[in-house]
């Protein structure tokens with residue numbers, strides 16, 4: 001099948017933006033026609049190393065008609081401005097997770113997409129969906145192999161102490177120290193995974209936190225919360241940025257269903273309702289090393305060319321980000337917080353979340369336009 005390369009522009013050329021740039025080059029499915037960063041030194045390096053011709057350090061990037069699709073890799077608190085400009089200019093977007101760093105920004109970004117061309121393909125960078133082990137667990141859960149899922153755990157335990165040295169040479173600031181919310185920047189990864197595997201959405205959250213292991217951060221570095229889903233399912237997510245250890249060998253993931261259990265990358269499946277002690281065995285798919293940027297990018301580019309939704313469309317990513325932002329507010333206010341849910345437009349806004357069973361929510365993954373659920377936003 002011939003595939004006309006998608007003409008991509010990349011905003012933000014730090015660690016992550018450069019990783020995306022390399023994978024676009026190796027994908028053979030896109031041409032990086034332009035890059036944008038406020039740091040001109042970085043632009044020059046990219047021009048020399050990758051031969052990108054158009055270098056921007058301001059908003060003229062978004063007016064460039066040569067750019068069909070924009071990849072946004074600015075810091076967590078700096079996604080909204082480039083996102084709104086790209087969407088309003090009619091570009092497809094892959095925006096890194098978390099969608100934004102405040103609840104108000106999430107709502108504004110979703111509202112902008114609701115006003116935009118419904119054919120735009122907006123992918124949120126919840127990359128765990130492209131890890132083959134998690135994709136297999138998702139497939140098994142969707143087929144019903146785990147039965148009715150009622151409890152899940154996923155943690156983001158990542159030693160990010162070295163970020164204390166990452167001062168931005170242009171602003172003199174360090175957004176990881178000043179703005180980062182571990183539950184949002186890190187914890188929304190496992191929450192997104194738990195939402196994707198269970199096919200359910202969060203409606204309430206509470207939690208607690210402390211600030212011991214990474215004192216250079218302005219915000220708490222250890223945040224733990226309990227999410228309750230629409231049908232009563234519970235999920236626990238912990239986000240720790242200062243553990244004294246190297247990266248754990250595999251992500252902490254646990255899923256409990258009435259017919260099976262997942263423990264990291266092993267699974268126990270009952271052979272009958274009477275089989276209460278099935279053994280754990282490998283999920284049967286190899287672990288991958290590093291971030292699966294390439295399949296994530298390929299999915300977005302294919303979605304654009306084939307006019308089909310990406311694996312993590314905007315409303316879905318917005319729900320994962322918004323629930324963790326609500327969790328941070330719940331922690332701060334020492335209370336339980338209700339979480340609104342964005343729904344794909346095709347299912348209608350009037351429906352109460354309880355009416356959406358597993359199948360309907362899964363089907364919602366296939367829709368890329370959004371509609372706000374009538375839930376109360378506190």
Ligand SMILES: NC(=O)c1ccc[n+]([C@@H]2O[C@H](COP(=O)([O-])OP(=O)(O)OC[C@H]3O[C@@H](n4cnc5c(N)ncnc54)[C@H](O)[C@@H]3O)[C@@H](O)[C@H]2O)c1
Nearest residue numbers: 012013014015016017037038039073074075076078096127
């Ligand atoms: N999916 C993943 O697994 C994963 C992994 C790492 C980082 N990330 C995400 O990627 C994003 C970037 O992270 P990073 O570590 O590369 O950050 P970084 O601070 O290293 O890089 C950000 C870059 O964006 C530029 N920039 C910031 N605001 C800009 C603006 N308004 N216009 C133009 N340029 C601007 C900065 O000059 C810098 O070069 C974050 O949202 C982060 O959470 C995702």
